Amino acid sequence: MPVRETELPNVGRKFELDLASGGRLSVVIGHDGTRTLYRQPDGDGDAERVAELTGEEARQFGAILGGAYFQPAESETANVPVGDARIEWYDVHEDSPLAGSSVGDSEIRTETGATLLAIQRGSDTIANPGPEEVIEPGDVLVTLGTQEEQRNLQARVNKDSDA
The missing domain is CATH 3.30.70.1450 (Regulator of K+ conductance, C-terminal domain)
Structure with a gap:
């Protein structure tokens, strides 16, 4: 899943990710350090503002998303090649x-x-x-x-x- 990056003059940068479930998730990182999250239910419609995070909040939430606090057993990635085990x-x-x-x-x-x-x-x-x-x-x-x-x-x- 490639992440698209776009320069937003006088604002900051926008990063977009197409979601496997459909739609798109975007984050705008402003020159002032804020991170604003947007969700587009379908890839071409209007984006809905989801949240605005400070830099510290974004780093902490990013660590959570990255698995620093909890590593789930994602069954779609677990490969157990032993019959029905x-x-x-x-x-x-x-x-x-x-x-x-x-x-x-x-x-x-x-x-x-x-x-x-x-x-x-x-x-x-x-x-x-x-x-x-x-x-x-x-x-x-x-x-x-x-x-x-x-x-x-x-x-x-x-x-x-x-x-």
């Missing part, structure tokens, strides 16, 4: 039967068929955790498995699960 994330709560047990003792793969790919612990990622790694409350388990395997794992992670 999928990647799932499970929060480990205080009352989870797995909380406090090692990966080996939890027998996740043996009991559910799902594979534990990683443990997200705060800002740290423990990739391919060994059998001695202890699963802690607050961890997020990143797993690979079929729908049935994931259902089985969800039931083990969350004792009150409906799965």
Whole structure:
């Protein structure tokens, strides 16, 4: 998706992006530092002013849009070439039967068929955790498995699960 840039004499610069969902998003960066966002529902119609941001607001919002605060699992970009397997994330709560047990003792793969790919612990990622790694409350388990395997794992992670 190319971004078009246009010089606006005595105003600043305009940047335009055609959206995959249709329409266009534009931002005018003024010489005074303001950023004004516009949305055109269709590419040729009138633009609607959406918001005006200060430079600091624009930098913070840009960081959010860029993924500095949160990285979603965008299913259209996730490629899992293993039949009908999928990647799932499970929060480990205080009352989870797995909380406090090692990966080996939890027998996740043996009991559910799902594979534990990683443990997200705060800002740290423990990739391919060994059998001695202890699963802690607050961890997020990143797993690979079929729908049935994931259902089985969800039931083990969350004792009150409906799965």
